[in-house]
Amino acid sequence: MLPYIIGAVVVGVGAYLLDDAKSENRSARRRYDDAYDDSYSRVDRSYRDAQKKDTLDKLFKMKRSKQEVADAIYGQLRDRRDNFAKVNGQLKSSKEVLSALFLEKKSLSIRDEKREVQSRINVVMDARKELFGIKDGLKSDIVELTSRLKDANQETRDIQSSINSVLEE
Numbered sequence: 001m002l003p004y005i006i007g008a009v010v011v012g013v014g015a016y017l018l019d020d021a022k023s024e025n026r027s028a029r030r031r032y033d034d035a036y037d038d039s040y041s042r043v044d045r046s047y048r049d050a051q052k053k054d055t056l057d058k059l060f061k062m063k064r065s066k067q068e069v070a071d072a073i074y075g076q077l078r079d080r081r082d083n084f085a086k087v088n089g090q091l092k093s094s095k096e097v098l099s100a101l102f103l104e105k106k107s108l109s110i111r112d113e114k115r116e117v118q119s120r121i122n123v124v125m126d127a128r129k130e131l132f133g134i135k136d137g138l139k140s141d142i143v144e145l146t147s148r149l150k151d152a153n154q155e156t157r158d159i160q161s162s163i164n165s166v167l168e169e
Contacts, residue, residue: 055166063159070152077145084138087131094128 098121105117 052166052169056163059159059163059166063156063163066152066156066159070149070156073145073149073152077142077149080138080141080145084135084142087135087138091128091131091135094124094131098124098128 101117101121101124105114105121108114108117
């Protein structure tokens with residue numbers, strides 16, 4: 001019977017040691033899995049953060065470039081509008097000159113003097129035709145530049161919207 005008791009004790013101790021070893025193995029496996037999961041999530045988070053930073057950097061550069069384009073277009077538009085206003089001023093003053101020349105011609109009675117005044121009227125009228133051509137060109141430039149400025153500003157707003165959505169992620 002003693003051999004049975006000793007055998008039972010040996011089997012019991014063996015089973016206990018085996019269970020303890022399995023428990024340590026499970027515990028070590030759990031710690032390994034936890035460490036792996038933690039490392040994986042840190043690497044994944046770092047990767048996503050790096051992608052986000054790279055995307056934001058590219059978007060900010062694009063936005064800056066679009067703003068520079070819009071500023072250049074706005075500068076051209078401002079210049080065209082200034083020139084348009086100057087041409088309008090010249091047209092107004094040439095109209096006043098024409099009115100004065102017509103009055104002068106009407107008051108003259110000598111034919112040669114009337115011809116001289118008419119030649120000056122013709123010069124002013126030719127200049128006015130050229131000014132109207134310039135004015136029409138400036139008007140079409142203003143319309144085109146206004147459209148391009150509107151498009152550039154919309155593109156800048158779209159980029160800002162993309163930046164905002166990346167920042168919200």
